[in-house]
Amino acid sequence: MLELANVDGFYGRSRALQSVSLNVEAGDFFSVLGRNGVGKTTLLRTILGLMSRTTGSIRLDGEELVDQPTHKRALAGVGYVPQGRGILPAFTVRENLMVGTFAAKDGGGRIAEWVLELFPILKEFLGRRGGNLSGGQQQQLAIARALLSEPKVMLLDEPTEGIQPNIVEQIENVLIDLNRKQGLTIVLVEQNIAFARRASRHFAILNRGSVAVGGPIGELSDDMIHQHLVV
Amino acid sequence: MDIVVSQLMTGLSIASILMLVALGLAIIYGVTGVINLAHGEFVMLGAYVAWALQAEFGMGLLASLVPIFLIMAAVGWLVEVLVISRLYGRLLDTILATWGIGVMAQQAVRLVVGGELRYVQMPESLSKSVTILGATDSAYRLFILFVALALFGVTWVIYRYTNFGLKLRAITQNRAVASSFGINTSRIYRLTFAYGAGMAGLAGALVSPLKSVSPEMGTTYVVDAFMVVVLGGTQSLMGTLASSGILGELSGYLAFYSNDTIAKALVLVAIVALIRFRPQGLFTAHART
Secondary structure (H helix, E strand, C coil): CEEEEEEEEEECCEEEEEEEEEEECCCCEEEEECCCCCCHHHHHHHHHCCCCEEEEEEEECCEECCCCCHHHHHHHCEEEECCCCCCCCCCEHHHHHHHHHCCCCCCCCCCCHHHHHHCHHHHHCCCCEHHHCCHHHHHHHHHHHHHHCCCCEEEEECCCCCCCHHHHHHHHHHHHHHHHHHCCEEEEECCCHHHHHHHCCEEEEEECCEEEEEEEHHHCCHHHHHHHHCC | CHHHHHHHHHHHHHHHHHHHHHHHHHHHHHHHCCCCCCHHHHHHHHHHHHHHHHHHHCCCHHHHHHHHHHHHHHHHHHHHHHCHHHCCCCHHHHHHHHHHHHHHHHHHHHHHHCCCCECCCCCHHHCCEEEECCEEEEHHHHHHHHHHHHHHHHHHHHHHHCHHHHHHHHHHHCHHHHHHCCCCHHHHHHHHHHHHHHHHHHHHHHHCCCCCECCCHHHHHHHHHHHHHHHHCCCCHHHHHHHHHHHHHHHHHHHHHCCHHHHHHHHHHHHHHHHHHCCCCCCCCCCCC
16 A cells, blocks of 8 residues: 655755665554664655655555655645654644645545544643643644544654653554554554554564564564664 | 824834835745845836836726736746745845845846836825824825735735635744645745735835835835834734834834934834844744744
């Protein structure tokens, strides 16, 4: 469904991602693991076209995205929960959610009720500025915003980083439910191996901008974790 | 009493012209981050289009306002496509490029229509004076005030209450996030630039009956407009409105007690002193990022 073949991603002249090939199936929960600085965030930014240059092939349901500008990739069905959450600070929760709807198929303008039901706190704080929410609330807002874009595949960049434990658990359960019950395809960048193990079906470990090893999550061995993930 | 009212009206008249020029400048800077040094030349070109429509086609100023907006918006659109769109994120390069465009626009006008002063007729219906609370003022200056407020209102509504405005404000906060949600930032930058240029053109057309039209006329306006933007901050349209009002009244008041030149110098000193303590301008939003 989301197929990357020999993808290189560049920041200016330096190549941050080197011939990455991945295949994410429809309905998959795919975790991208690796130590800091190995290119996990870069991989997501490359899929969205936020790099200065990208080569290779990125196909979503057969549609070639690699030459498309970022906004067209979003419209094609790539939903994004960026690192640091990317909440627009001066916008209210409602306005942040509206921005999510712009990438929906019908051009948006409506905030679907079921998304608010997932995160009741957002419903309560619709009129509050995004910049005045706590980290956990911002993360819920970022996930809700991405869902409103009605994505075919949702890319999440460390959604549980720096968030209080009770909200981490809630976010993890929502993501697992979205995948298992609604069949949403998810690509998750994560340092939290326990969560990745619990949620994913497949994984890939990045090292120095390339895929070092990957496969069904059952094959993620302690050896691999020791070699590629433990600091 | 009538002196107070008359002073107030003079200040408002200066303020309305300041705002017309500054609004386009503030929008372009606020959305695209481009400091448009050619803005004064957009004002000048607007005045020349008003003159040309009058001299060549006998069109009255009022009837030409909409065509002037459209023509200048097209000019702005073209400048964005040909030059600015290649330079986003390169502040110094955009300053140099827009300054160059300004110089070229001045020289082009000099070559095509000559350097001599041109005059635009005031609309007949507005050439009388009116009396407000004992003070007389020209109907045309009141008309400019009215048009300035109306244009501000239109801009405000677009900015606050339309999906286009929401997209615009999303881009000003985080371009990468905005484009990650399907917002075509290049298209919105282009439209913003066109709109700002159109507004500048209208400002030029509206002041053309008050002052003579010349190739250099834009320079003075753009300096004043920059002061408005610096004072008001670039984050809010209300800041532009309020700081135009403050600077207009202040210039009018100081000019009454001294003269225009000293007034201008004192206003500049006041702004320099103010940005020493509030570099972000007077009117800025506070939010955690």
